[in-house]
Amino acid sequence: MADLEVTVATVQTVDVESLRLAERLREQTRENYAFHNAVMKSVAVANAAYTLALLLASTVSPWLWLPFWIASAEIVTVNFMGMFMGSRMIVFDPDWRDSAYPLGQTMAEFLLFSVLAPVGGSLPMLHYWFAVLAAHAMITVLVFSAILERTKRAELAPMMRSFVEFYLRTMRLRRNILAVNGFAWLGVFILLSFYALARWPELAPWQALLGGVAMCGAFIGIASENRSQRELVEFVRSTVRRVQVAARATVVAAQD
Numbered sequence: 001m002a003d004l005e006v007t008v009a010t011v012q013t014v015d016v017e018s019l020r021l022a023e024r025l026r027e028q029t030r031e032n033y034a035f036h037n038a039v040m041k042s043v044a045v046a047n048a049a050y051t052l053a054l055l056l057a058s059t060v061s062p063w064l065w066l067p068f069w070i071a072s073a074e075i076v077t078v079n080f081m082g083m084f085m086g087s088r089m090i091v092f093d094p095d096w097r098d099s100a101y102p103l104g105q106t107m108a109e110f111l112l113f114s115v116l117a118p119v120g121g122s123l124p125m126l127h128y129w130f131a132v133l134a135a136h137a138m139i140t141v142l143v144f145s146a147i148l149e150r151t152k153r154a155e156l157a158p159m160m161r162s163f164v165e166f167y168l169r170t171m172r173l174r175r176n177i178l179a180v181n182g183f184a185w186l187g188v189f190i191l192l193s194f195y196a197l198a199r200w201p202e203l204a205p206w207q208a209l210l211g212g213v214a215m216c217g218a219f220i221g222i223a224s225e226n227r228s229q230r231e232l233v234e235f236v237r238s239t240v241r242r243v244q245v246a247a248r249a250t251v252v253a254a255q256d
Helices: 002-057 062-089 097-114 128-152 158-199 201-255
Strands: none
Touching: 002 062, 002 097, 062 097, 062 128, 062 201, 097 128, 128 158, 128 201, 158 201
16 A cells, blocks of 8 residues: 555656656747747847948938838838747747748848848849748748647647637638738749849839838738737636636635
8 A cells, every 4th residue: 555655656746747847848948939039030130220221321212212121120020029929839849940940031031121232322132122022921931830730739728729729720821821922022023023124124113112012011910910919918818817716716615
C-alpha cells in the first residue's frame, strides 16, 4: 500500500513538472517570437526614417512619393500589430520557418523604403516597389499558412477553442485575400516594367495613384488587425466573467 502511495505521488509530481516545463517552453517561444520580430522591425523603421529624410531633401514632388512611403509605413504597422496577435496564438513547434519567414518579411519591408530613394529629381526604382509589395504579400501568406498549420494541431483548452476557430477562419480569409493581392501587384509590376513605362514614359508620375490604392489597402489591414485584437480582449473579459460567476455559484452551493 505504501509503495502504491509513493508511485501515485511520483506520477503526480512528474505530471506537474511536465506541465511546468511545457508552459516554460511556450512562454520562451512567445518571448523569442516577439523579440525576434521586434528587433527586425526596428531595422525597417530606421530605414523608413532615413528614406524619409532623403525624400524631403530631394526635389521630387511629395505627391509622387508620399503615398508609397505612407503605404510602406502602414504595412510595417500591420505586421507589427500582427506580431502581438501571433505571439498570443503561437504554439511550441519551432522550425526553420520561425527564422526564415520573419527575415524575408523584414527584407521586403526594408526594400519597400529603399526603392523610394531619390536620384537627383527622380525616383528611378519606383516601379520596383510593386514587385517588393507582391513579394511581401506572398511571404505573409506563407506566415499565415504556418500559423494555421500549427494551431490546427495544437491542444487547446475548451474555453479557447471557440475563439481560436473564429480567429483561424478570419486568418484563412485574410491569407486568401493577400494571395490575390500579391498576384495582382506582381501583374502591375510586369505591366509597368515591360510595357506601359517603356511605351509611355510620361505615365511615370501617375504611379502615385496606384500608391494611393496600396495605401488604402494597408489602412484596411490596420483596421482588421485592430478589430481582431479588440475581439480577443472582449473574449478574455467575457471568459473571466463567466469563470467568476461559476466560482461564486459553486461557493454559494457549497455553503448551502
